[in-house]
Amino acid sequence: MKRTWYKLFLLFLLCFLCSKVCRAGTAVNYNFWSRVAVMHQGRVKPLDTFARVFLLMIYGRQTIKGEPAIVWLSEVLFTPEQAMKRKVADIRNSEVLAALKLNKETTNKYSFTDVIRGLQNNGKLLQELMRKERNDMSAFENQLMDLYNKTIIFVRISQSLKAFHRVVSVGSDELAAIIGVKKGDKLSYYKISGVWQKLKARLEKEQEKEKGKKDGEDGNKLIGEIKHVFASLKAIQSRHDEGLFTIIPPGPEEKAEVWKSPWSLFTHTGHDHGAHGDQSADESNGEISRILSTIVDAYLGKNNADFLKNTEQLNQYLYKINPSKIDNDRIKWEYTSNKWGVFYKSAAFYVTAFIFVCVGTLIFTRFFYFSSFVLIVIGLLFHFAGLGLRTYIMARPPVSTLYESIIFVGAMGVFFSLLVELSQKNGFGLLVASISGAVLHFIGFRYLRDGDSMGMLVAVLNSNFWLATHVITITIGYGCCYVAGLVGHLFLLFQIFKPAEEFRLSNLGKNMVGLSHFALFFTLLGTVLGGIWADQSWGRFWGWDPKENGALLICLWLLFLLHGFRSGRFKNIALAAGLVLLNVIVSLAWFGVNLLNVGLHTYGFTGSIAYNLLLFTGLEVLFILCTMPVAYVKRSLQKAPA
């Protein structure tokens, strides 16, 4: 019977591990397309990440109804008209909805067709807002500006491949014969720019002929048609965008590190209005244009084989332009890491483990103990694998942004809890591990919305040595503090519900002291290393700046608790309550000081951080107020009979 249980568990595990990898593919194979290197926000990243960043920004999630972000981005690039109709713009502010005259949707998602119409009606207000500082704006104004900026970005991306869209119809046999296509065919900007010279010459010739004609004779239809083609060309070109979809790396001889967009193939060299440029550059540009044009056609014609073949070719061709600019291995690993969603998997393991631990207190204790232990270990392996991948992809320690620090603190929390579990073997460590791992993962996922989680760093942070020493040490310290805080919770609960189990209480008490020592060591070392870094880069060890004070406060609170405890001024219960409060102090030092810097304007995400922090603080204080007195009463009752 027992064996069957274990076998079932292993089967479940296997299914879970393979869940995302085996998911049915979409109609078009995006394998190579997702790996096209694009320069964005100072970093070369796969198109897959680019798509995720924009979808997160606009839609608030990395997938739309189960479809990966790259599917959406392709729709925006290849069929912008369709993408405009899709309800993706996330709007939650009712004032913004009212200003745009939109009816509230239950999903809070709206199409860009509607949004653009709404924004156009608010032209004056937007012009005023553009002259205003962000800090002086109200929540409504801020969100309206955000929406406006997102719309601009959406429109810009949607224009990126417009040069390859077939939008101009060939109306007559005569024109078709000049261009070399059939009547009724549709042509793209790219195709027309290839026959530009020919058309221009013909137009001049026809216009010459026209001069000889007398008034009253029939006008030349061809002139009108060619002029119409030229006008369409200009209309398309007027909306070109060169800034966002930058997939063409600079050549080896180019000094400025400027990546170019497909539009630059026309505006920077020969095709533009017939002017001729450098021939080799022309050839290279011609080849990229041809491949891109085929990709667009293949996508629209749903020709999967062509799409796959040409996207692979595009990757190879772009790489050849300047191999030093594209690191294919890193691109591939980033894509793989995205696809696997390692942190999501890790979070799922922790959540499952938490459920198992809880169920294990009721039935099949040994089985659930074993399985939750295995689940947490696997979760931690995924956690570390994700961190390792990030380190490799970015070539820097994985703790340089707030998001990364949250993920790292989570990993440390789980790690220390497992150490506690290994020494105690009573399930407490597992409970703490699963809670700290899962909760921090979920907080981290919310921070993903800020954009690319692998952003570049400003000059002063751009130092791997200090990131590796100071930031890692202090985040280990944070992790340790949270574990100590959670053990503090457990101690208070145990003191209330199982006051008779003195050996367990005494063990938990010793754990609290041990963890506090570890936490003090790491936070103190981390703070001091931070001071040394500040001394190295700014010339002062300590400047009483909010971030420094936050770290100092954690150290001081731990020193207060440990000195009070060691000198016998207070005992286990007070120490436990103090550690619960430590959670609040760490959260305030970690997230709260950021609010102080940004300003306490309650808008967007920062507003929700302030609210969540307040809620968290309130709950923890309430927990202490409810449990501490009861714990004292229970302890005195327990001691009384003796």
Add this chain to the structure above:
Amino acid sequence: MTEVVKKKSNRVIRLLASTDVFLVALFWLMILTVFGTIAQKDMGLFAAQKKFFSSFFFWQGYIPFPGTRLVLVVMFINLLFKLIFETGLEKKYLGIVISHLGTFLLLVGGFLTAYFSFEGRMILEEGSTVAVVSSYHQRELAVINMANKEYDEVTAFRQGWLRVGRELKSSSLPFSMKIINFYRNSNLQQRKEPAHPDYRGTAKNFEVQEAPELKEDARNISAVIFKIAGSAKETDGIYFLREDTRLNMNLKIGDATYEFFLRREERRLPFSIHLLDFEKKFHPGTRMAKSYKSVVNLISGETKRRVVIQMNEPLRYQGYTFYQSSYIDSGKVEISILAVVKNLGRDFPYIASLVICLGLLLHLILHIPKLLARFEPPISKEEEVN
């Protein structure tokens, strides 16, 4: 009698070395840290730092509160007495004793930094040579005697001297200056009514008024109003100087011409720095700085040394440290701004933190196995059956 004294002194020592004193001081330090941090939002970093962290006392309304410096002095004394009178040298306390020694060093370093350090900046245009550092926050009233064609004779009074009612005299000046007012931040205004006949120079037509201090100290424009006496009938009178004023104040007194400035306190270095080139790099496609650096010649006497100063790689020379802090790009010339620090207590945090962390590590190694040890519960029969 001696017994009584001994008893009393014992009691005093016990009190001074007691953990309770430390706990109270620590608690107060935490409160100061919290309020000092929150206050930065409204007061700005510099003002909040001055009020909460660089003071012995501060006033909140009409009530005086102990500031961080006082708390740190209390902690210092407490720790000193603890170390001298109440520390045993048993093995199990070794880690703690070492950590306490480290903390002691940290406090000493803090004292040296607070009282014996100089912070300022050096502004270097590409191709220029500079040997002067100007302070971030301190101002000075400088009087330059330009009588000698070979050199200028500068007499400068630091900000500490610019207090209302104080008379500034120097053997190098044939006149005295009495401070009528000094404003940390000021506004300049045209006079609406004719000025009192005592007012001279710009003060005849303009007046300065005190303005509220701005959060960013760098944006405050100080002003000083002072009265010159003992020079000559036509030059004796009331003048004002403002930091940014473009109107020079020149006075011809006797045979010499004197130029007056209210400026950031300047410190002349025993060597000079020549900026050869300033370079900045952005992350591609963004305006986000990836790195910036100054290539300079360090000129000391006859010797020249080429040095690169960049983020996280400062130049250290003769007790001064130069950090790449910022830059100005006017389009035509590039200007590099270096932060300059001289700090006697600079090495203390390094040594102190090493000692503290070693002590803590030792304590952890000695005690943690015991704290993490598992105490087997007596296994009940019921559990065995399960």
